[in-house]
Amino acid sequence: MRILLTAIVSVCAAAVMAGAQADARVEPLLKRLFPDATRISAKEAAPPHFSVFGKRAGAEGEVLIGFGFWTTELEPLERGYDGPIKILVGMDTRGILAGVVVVEHHEPYGYFSVEPPAFAAQFVGKSVRDSFKVGDDIDAVSRASITMLSATRAIRNSARRIATQLLTPQR
Numbered sequence: 001m002r003i004l005l006t007a008i009v010s011v012c013a014a015a016v017m018a019g020a021q022a023d024a025r026v027e028p029l030l031k032r033l034f035p036d037a038t039r040i041s042a043k044e045a046a047p048p049h050f051s052v053f054g055k056r057a058g059a060e061g062e063v064l065i066g067f068g069f070w071t072t073e074l075e076p077l078e079r080g081y082d083g084p085i086k087i088l089v090g091m092d093t094r095g096i097l098a099g100v101v102v103v104e105h106h107e108p109y110g111y112f113s114v115e116p117p118a119f120a121a122q123f124v125g126k127s128v129r130d131s132f133k134v135g136d137d138i139d140a141v142s143r144a145s146i147t148m149l150s151a152t153r154a155i156r157n158s159a160r161r162i163a164t165q166l167l168t169p170q171r
Contacts, residue, residue: 047073048070088101
């Protein structure tokens, strides 16, 4: 019985350590999206996200300034040509995107579609209310249409889901 209990405690401790390590890898990416961040929470559930805190003019102490979330952790999971495209999205408390970071993909044409900084840059300042339409307000890349459409849908759908579940509607 003692061996079983020791094994369970070890597995639980390893899971907690893995979660802390995952958050430590995400923190620098979120600080890139939120340069004024003073603190980033551990990942919270329902839906999975990180809360980002910072200073805001006219407010005392730290306040919630935004959220970070992985497109691959929100349903429906969008798939590119060769699988999911792992994108970290930052969004402020008004539903405006602070930016995106493409962390992982296996796309054959990703090196000229989703990898270049220009892809991520076009999402900065977009509202969850924008259309996110490839060829209209998102630049299209020929020969990478599946990748571009999937990555754009993943960003749009995940941002809208976070906004619907975590933001207070503005009047």
